[in-house]
Amino acid sequence: MSEKGRPRLLTIPISHYCEKARWALERAGIDYVEEAHVQLIHRIVAMRTGAGRKVPVLITAEGALNESAQIVRWADQRLPEERRLVWPEAEAEIDRLERGFDEGFGVEGRRWMYSCLMDTDIPTRFGIEPMPAWEQRIVPLAMPLLKIYLKHFMDAEPDQASAALVNVEGTFDEVEEQLADGRRYLLGDRFSAADLAFAALSAAVLMPERYGVRLPQPADLPPELAEVVVRPRERPAGRFAARVVAEERPWPSGSLRAATGSRTH
Numbered sequence: 706m707s708e709k710g711r712p713r714l715l716t717i718p719i720s721h722y723c724e725k726a727r728w729a730l731e732r733a734g735i736d737y738v739e740e741a742h743v744q745l746i747h748r749i750v751a752m753r754t755g756a757g758r759k760v761p762v763l764i765t766a767e768g769a770l771n772e773s774a775q776i777v778r779w780a781d782q783r784l785p786e787e788r789r790l791v792w793p794e795a796e797a798e799i800d801r802l803e804r805g806f807d808e809g810f811g812v813e814g815r816r817w818m819y820s821c822l823m824d825t826d827i828p829t830r831f832g833i834e835p836m837p838a839w840e841q842r843i844v845p846l847a848m849p850l851l852k853i854y855l856k857h858f859m860d861a862e863p864d865q866a867s868a869a870l871v872n873v874e875g876t877f878d879e880v881e882e883q884l885a886d887g888r889r890y891l892l893g894d895r896f897s898a899a900d901l902a903f904a905a906l907s908a909a910v911l912m913p914e915r916y917g918v919r920l921p922q923p924a925d926l927p928p929e930l931a932e933v934v935v936r937p938r939e940r941p942a943g944r945f946a947a948r949v950v951a952e953e954r955p956w957p958s959g960s961l962r963a964a965t966g967s968r969t970h
């Protein structure tokens with residue numbers, strides 16, 4: 706917990722798993738503090754909590770939670786039943802869909818994003834502003850080390866981009882099949898944790914404007930990449946994700962306490 710008893714969310718700010726957590730916390734009106742770190746430093750910070758090496762980690766009065774799905778459920782428990790993202794009759798199906806997105810789609814989207822962007826200047830220009838000033842300054846210098854880390858731990862290499870995109874598009878196909886009968890959400894008429902997971906994790910390829918940090922837009926990208934981002938945005942599943950973000954993601958996101966590496970939401 707923070708000095709004022711607020712839950713603390715440890716993040717890599719650009720991470721779509723961290724976006725899942727921010728979205729659920731903000732939707733539930735939780736007053737929390739985000740502590741943002743650059744890749745690798747995040748490992749030290751996360752491991753100090755005893756909750757593993759990955760983020761998001763949410764530190765609450767009851768202990769540390771280290772999976773975005775757990776954080777979504779922790780936030781959800783604070784809402785009245787009729788507003789919850791997980792409800793008893795659909796819980797097994799919501800869990801199944803969300804787990805699939807977390808374990809497959811989120812990983813492949815991230816692999817695509819890093820494979821395409823690691824040799825551009827985008828990682829030094831986007832997603833770093835909530836970090837402490839000294840971490841922002843080391844990003845350009847640390848890029849060679851970060852590239853080794855991304856290759857080793859995220860299987861991200863320029864020649865992996867197309868394979869990752871094929872897998873991402875496979876999930877778009879499945880989502881489109883599920884929505885083909887005209888339903889508003891994956892489970893029918895009610896917004897669930899499965900919709901939130903799909904919409905948040907699709908940010909790796911759709912790069913929406915409404916997100917916890919500013920993401921590059923097609924005009925910021927090299928033309929050959931801009932084309933790839935525009936294509937999934939035009940697919941029904943891409944339009945579905947954009948609608949869910951527009952209608953269900955509270956906005957604006959938190960205000961940055963300049964260069965301290967933390968911000969309140």
Ligand SMILES: N[C@@H](CCC(=O)N[C@@H](CS)C(=O)NCC(=O)O)C(=O)O
Nearest residue numbers: 720722759760761771772773774807
């Ligand atoms: N299943 C986890 C995945 C979290 C995850 O992969 N986080 C990434 C950031 S995108 C991470 O911390 N990776 C660090 C590492 O493996 O070193 C969740 O849903 O929270």
